[in-house]
Each structure stands twice: as structure tokens, then as C-alpha cells.
Amino acid sequence: MSPRRLDSRSDEDDVRQRPGKHGSRPRTRTRPAHGDAVPGLVVAVDRGRMTVRVEGPEGAPVDITTMRARELGKHGVVVGDRVRVVGDTTGRTDSLARIVVIEERTTSLRRTADDTDPTERIVVANADLLVVVTAVTDPEPAFGFLDRCLVAAYAGGLEPLLCLTKTDLASPQPLLDRYAGLGLDAVAISRELPLDDLLERLDSRISVLVGQSGVGKSTLVNRLVPDAFRATGDVSKIGKGRHTSSSVVLFDLPAAGMVIDTPGIRSFGLAHVTADDVLAAFDEIAEAAVDCPPLCGHTAADPGCALDAWAATGPPARHEQLAALRVLLGAVGQVGPGY
Ligand SMILES: Nc1nc2c(ncn2[C@@H]2O[C@H](COP(=O)(O)OP(=O)(O)O)[C@@H](O)[C@H]2O)c(=O)[nH]1
Ligand SMILES: [Mg+2]
Ligand SMILES: [Zn+2]
Structure with missing residues (x-):
């Protein structure tokens, strides 16, 4: 099951956009007559x-x-x-x-303030990769947050990458197991080890870094971009009250590529996302879901969901794929609008 890149939707607005009819939004590549632009x-x-x-x-x-x-x-x-x-x-x-x-966006990482707030905001446009940074321990992984990040990546057309930090303290295996069925790319890092595996994936691309407080994201950004000077450690004391502590910041990597830090983003409201938006990132499963009843949420509780029959046939790995996908759909399932 390999994620594919989604077509762009036209989401120009980071303000006041009503959910529920995406896909039918007008595609406005606004172009007044400015030949010299x-x-x-x-x-x-x-x-x-x-x-x-x-x-x-x-x-x-x-x-x-x-x-x-x-x-x-x-x-x-x-x-x-x-x-x-x-x-x-x-x-x-x-x-x-x-x-x-x-210009028309190729991808858009979007969020709402919470799951019921209809106001959709675009966090970053045209990024290739969403690097979901999480510590294997200290703090313990926030699974709900991770699920939400992955949903936002798939729904926005970004390729997700799990970046597991503090692997000097514990094994990354439980985290890898949770998402094994998604075919998700992952790198394990720690302060003490070279970042080659990660750098290889960031090369020549635009990557967005998200992660909850304390996972080691600033430590990582400082290593990736030596002149970034991100405050590390007890950030609640350092960053408080400065607008810069919550703004999205783009850095050039010393080699080719850019990383975008998102210090203010501690949650992803998903009021704008439907189960089908997530499924659309997985060709084979999306195809199987055409046999689902209308408005199927594709969870185990949805009567007549065709994905159970899909998993029951073909290679046994399908069960693992469906289970992993349904973990993510659990985050979408809390959503009201659109369903
Ligand atoms: N053991 C260990 N601690 C780390 C590692 N990376 C960062 N830390 C520590 O974790 C704490 C939080 O790091 P910070 O970069 O500020 O996290 P942020 O809130 O995600 O930006 C700091 O005390 C770091 O020194 C690591 O690889 N291993
Ligand atoms: Mg930080
Ligand atoms: Zn279904």
C-alpha cells in the first residue's frame, strides 16, 4: 500500500473557509494582467x-x-x-x-483550531514532506497527535515521514509497529548520532517539521541548520509571549532543500477532513472502497464497509494495512461536519 501524491485542491484561503464542499471549490489561480511580475x-x-x-x-x-x-x-x-x-x-x-x-498549490497542510471549528487554516503550502517528530520516550509518544499529523499529511498531499528522536533512551519499535501497515517511511535519530538517514530524505525538498513540546525538535533543527538558533530545553520559559515563538519559519538547509519549523502548532484539528480524503492517498484501498455504502466512514463499526471483504481476500498483509488505516480513521471519526 503506497501513498500517492494527491492532486491539489484549490484551498487558497487560510481564513474563513467553510468545510463540507471541498473538491468543488473554484480553482482560482488569480492572475491579473501583470506581465512584469x-x-x-x-x-x-x-x-x-x-x-x-x-x-x-x-x-x-x-x-x-x-x-x-x-x-x-x-x-x-x-x-x-x-x-x-x-x-x-x-x-x-x-x-x-x-x-x-x-500560484496554484501542489500540496496544502491544513488544520482547524479544533474538530468542530469550521474555520480551516492552511499552515504551509507546497511542502513535499511532513516530518512528524516524536520522542520514543520522555515525553511518551502522544499517539492521538501522531495519528492526526498523519491524517493531515495524507489529506493535504504531503508524504509523511516519522522521525523518532531520543532513541538513546528506548527502542523505536513500538512506534514503528503501530503504523507498520501504512508502509510509512521512518528514521530513528538521537543527539549523539549522525543525521545522514534524515538528511538524505530532506535533500532538495521542502519539508515541514511538526512535533509536540519536548520531543527534541529544536535540538534537531539546530543540528540541521546550524544558524537557526532555536531555543531548546525549557521552552515555556524562553519563548513565552513572543510572536516568533508561534510563527512558521523557513530555513535553508546547508545542502539543497528547506525545512519549515512550526513551533506554535501543538494540535491538528481535523474538522475539514473526511475518511475518503485519507483513503484517497492509498490507491488500492480507495479503489476497494467504491463498493462501500454512501458516506461510509470505513471503520469496523460501519455496517457494510467493503474494506472488510477487501482485507479478507488477497495477501494476509491487507489485514495489517486495514488495521493501521483504521487507527488513523479513528482520528477522523471524531469529526462532525461532512458526516
Ligand atoms: N536523551 C536525549 N535527549 C534529547 C535528545 N534530543 C533532545 N533532547 C533533550 O530533550 C529536551 C527537549 O529538547 P528540545 O529540542 O527543546 O525539544 P522541543 O520542545 O521539541 O523543541 C532537551 O532537554 C534536549 O536536550 C536526544 O536525542 N536524546
Ligand atoms: Mg522547541
Ligand atoms: Zn467503507
Whole structure:
């Protein structure tokens, strides 16, 4: 069962988007007539000002300050967005350029504040990989959180990667076992060991790091990006009250690729996700589910779910696959809207 990349949905907005009819949202690649607009990548968003990386006069990348053009209406801009910019794009002090186009997103990592809040927010656009960082112990793995991260990855079209930290303290095996059926990629790391396995997976890609407090995410970011200077240890004392402690931050890896840290994200509300959104990441299972009754939640409690028959036929590994998938669907099952 191999996850496949989903087609993009059009989710432009990180604000006020009603759930329940995704798939039918208009696909708006907003493009006013700006022939001279230059392409760029949004690397930071801070209260209405976006830092956009464009190609500078000498060909080297330059980070410039921008705002959204009025013609974009309510379309939100998030880190990772590919945009087009007009105005003063030199990056000179006090220059302010305008974003006139937001390119269609290839992936979108989304969350709602909680499972009942209909307001969907896009956390990061166009990331390839969601690196779910969890300690094997100290703190103990938060399985519910991990399940939710994986659901958000599959539903958003990102490839998930489990990054198991503090493996000097305990075995990663129980965590690997929980998700074995998903065919999920995983790396085990610790402070004392080289990061080669992880670096290989981050190479030339845009990766988002998520993880609960204390798992060693800042320690990891500092090793990946030596000039990142993320506060580690008792963060509750260090980061409190600063808006930077909760903003999404993009770092360039010393080699090729970028990592995006998400310090403020401690939960993934999934009010926007349906069971079928998750299934869509698994070709074979999605195909088997066409025989399910309408609005089937695909859990063991759903009468007539065709996935039981699918697991009962074919290779025995299907049972493990279905069990792992249903662990994830348990996180979706708590959702009201759409079901
Ligand atoms: N034993 C052990 N401790 C670690 C490891 N990585 C980080 N830590 C410790 O775990 C604590 C939390 O680390 P931090 O990077 O601040 O976690 P964050 O909250 O996820 O950013 C700190 O005391 C780190 O020194 C590791 O690989 N092994
Ligand atoms: Mg931290
Ligand atoms: Zn079903």
C-alpha cells in the first residue's frame, strides 16, 4: 500500500473557509494582467507582511518585503506559496512590493483550531514532506497527535515521514509497529548520532517539521541548520509571549532543500477532513472502497464497509494495512461536519 501524491485542491484561503464542499471549490489561480511580475517564494508571513524570496539583480536570491495586492481579495498567503510580485523588488530598505498572483498549490497542510471549528487554516503550502517528530520516550509518544499529523499529511498531499528522536533512551519499535501497515517511511535519530538517514530524505525538498513540546525538535533543527538558533530545553520559559515563538519559519538547509519549523502548532484539528480524503492517498484501498455504502466512514463499526471483504481476500498483509488505516480513521471519526 503506497501513498500517492494527491492532486491539489484549490484551498487558497487560510481564513474563513467553510468545510463540507471541498473538491468543488473554484480553482482560482488569480492572475491579473501583470506581465512584469517576478516569481518568488513566500518564506515568512508576519501580520500582513510577507517576506518573498526573488532572484536579485546579480542572480542571487534576495528576500524582499511585500504585501498582498488588493485584487487578491481575501486569498491568504502562507509560507511555501509560489507567488508573483510587482513594484520595487530590489530589497532596498523600506521598499515594499506587492504580491499580485498566488500560484496554484501542489500540496496544502491544513488544520482547524479544533474538530468542530469550521474555520480551516492552511499552515504551509507546497511542502513535499511532513516530518512528524516524536520522542520514543520522555515525553511518551502522544499517539492521538501522531495519528492526526498523519491524517493531515495524507489529506493535504504531503508524504509523511516519522522521525523518532531520543532513541538513546528506548527502542523505536513500538512506534514503528503501530503504523507498520501504512508502509510509512521512518528514521530513528538521537543527539549523539549522525543525521545522514534524515538528511538524505530532506535533500532538495521542502519539508515541514511538526512535533509536540519536548520531543527534541529544536535540538534537531539546530543540528540541521546550524544558524537557526532555536531555543531548546525549557521552552515555556524562553519563548513565552513572543510572536516568533508561534510563527512558521523557513530555513535553508546547508545542502539543497528547506525545512519549515512550526513551533506554535501543538494540535491538528481535523474538522475539514473526511475518511475518503485519507483513503484517497492509498490507491488500492480507495479503489476497494467504491463498493462501500454512501458516506461510509470505513471503520469496523460501519455496517457494510467493503474494506472488510477487501482485507479478507488477497495477501494476509491487507489485514495489517486495514488495521493501521483504521487507527488513523479513528482520528477522523471524531469529526462532525461532512458526516
Ligand atoms: N536523551 C536525549 N535527549 C534529547 C535528545 N534530543 C533532545 N533532547 C533533550 O530533550 C529536551 C527537549 O529538547 P528540545 O529540542 O527543546 O525539544 P522541543 O520542545 O521539541 O523543541 C532537551 O532537554 C534536549 O536536550 C536526544 O536525542 N536524546
Ligand atoms: Mg522547541
Ligand atoms: Zn467503507
